[in-house]
Amino acid sequence: MLTGMTTTTTLCFDLDGTLVDSYLDIATALNAALQTVGAPVFEAESVKRLIGGGVVQLLANASLKPGTEEFEQAMSVFRSSYARCLADTTGFYPGVRSLLEALRDRGIPVVVATNKPAVFTRAIARHLGFEQLGIVALASGDETPAKKPDPSVIRLAYARAALTSALTASPRPFYVGDMPVDVESARAAGMRSAIVAWGFDPRGAVALSPDAFIEDPMDLIERLARMAV
Numbered sequence: 001m002l003t004g005m006t007t008t009t010t011l012c013f014d015l016d017g018t019l020v021d022s023y024l025d026i027a028t029a030l031n032a033a034l035q036t037v038g039a040p041v042f043e044a045e046s047v048k049r050l051i052g053g054g055v056v057q058l059l060a061n062a063s064l065k066p067g068t069e070e071f072e073q074a075m076s077v078f079r080s081s082y083a084r085c086l087a088d089t090t091g092f093y094p095g096v097r098s099l100l101e102a103l104r105d106r107g108i109p110v111v112v113a114t115n116k117p118a119v120f121t122r123a124i125a126r127h128l129g130f131e132q133l134g135i136v137a138l139a140s141g142d143e144t145p146a147k148k149p150d151p152s153v154i155r156l157a158y159a160r161a162a163l164t165s166a167l168t169a170s171p172r173p174f175y176v177g178d179m180p181v182d183v184e185s186a187r188a189a190g191m192r193s194a195i196v197a198w199g200f201d202p203r204g205a206v207a208l209s210p211d212a213f214i215e216d217p218m219d220l221i222e223r224l225a226r227m228a229v
Contacts (some may be wrong), residue, residue, distance in 0.1 A: 009102065011220075012154055012167045012191070014177035015114035016051055017120060017200035019100075020092040020128065023048050025060070031084035032060060033074040048180025048200040052179045053148075054115040054141045055079070079117075086120055087127045095199050095217035102221060103171065109166075111157040113175070113185075115141035115148050137161035149184035154191070167191065174212070176220070185206040194220070 016022045016083040021105075027044040033040050042050070042062065055078060064071045085104050103110055112130070114121055118140035125138055127133070139157035141147035148154075154175060158164050165192060166173055175186035178199020186193035194212035197207040206213060 008129060009169060010109045010111070010158075010161075010163055010173045012111050012113055012173065012175045014175070014179075014182050015112055015124070016114055017048070017155065017171035017178040018113070018176060018182075018196055019092060020090050020095055020124060021093050021198075022086070022124070023051060024089045025085050025087070026051060026082065028085050028088070029078050030058065033059070033083040036062075036077045037064070037070045037074050039064060039090055039094050051200055052115065054179050055117060057115075059145075070148075076188070081121060083123070090124060090127075092128060093217065099217040099220055100133040100135070102218070106221075108134075109161060109163060110135045111139070111163070113139045113148070113154040113157040114182075115153070117142045137163075146199060147179050149188050150178060151185065151189035154189040176214070178202055178205060180204045180208050183210045186210075193227040194223075 003137045013019050024044055027042065027047040030047060032042040034211045039062070050058055055075065056066060059071060059074055059078065060066055064074055091157055112135055121138055121140045128176065136197065137157050137160035139153050140162060141153050143154040144156055146152055158167055172190065172192050174198065175182060175189065175191045178196050179201045183193045183195065183205050193210040195202055195210040197213065197215045199222060212223055
């Protein structure tokens with residue numbers, strides 16, 4: 001049952017591992033990059049633990065050293081490969097589209113703040129019809145001076161939606177994510193944190209004591225409404 005959400009005026013979401021299941025396409029591009037420089041590749045499932053800090057951090061997490069010729073070559077291959085495959089398997093997690101439709105129909109503005117490069121974020125947004133689903137602004141980590149957990153990515157998303165005042169409203173809005181960096185980002189931005197059970201590292205995020213833990217997308221409206229104070 002989806003009842004009144006009048007106490008929560010905005011929601012900000014992470015992208016990968018929260019709204020969309022994207023790790024298979026990321027793994028495809030990452031392994032193409034690693035193979036190019038002769039580095040060991042990863043099983044797709046294990047790539048989940050490498051995601052969350054943007055492309056530079058992804059390659060560093062895969063044991064490549066930033067600033068080296070090998071790293072720059074791998075970066076170039078990753079970007080070109082991912083541009084080709086980013087929509088091959090990536091889609092909404094089950095129930096997420098219905099959640100976004102419900103939020104849209106209730107007039108609740110939704111923004112997205114992610115460390116994913118803007119060119120890829122926008123491509124996925126177009127592919128999945130974010131605008132039609134009521135997502136009013138996107139912000140990426142390569143558009144700000146620092147990536148999450150720095151709050152500038154979240155603040156940019158709210159500024160683009162002309163919703164900056166919502167960040168200081170009472171009750172505090174929620175940032176919804178799936179990893180420890182998302183809990184840290186919410187706190188840095190002065191927001192409350194909600195962690196989803198279906199993401200890439202919910203166990204690590206829960207260890208940081210988020211304000212809410214969401215086991216099913218369609219529970220989010222009721223859970224956040226009940227927590228509003």
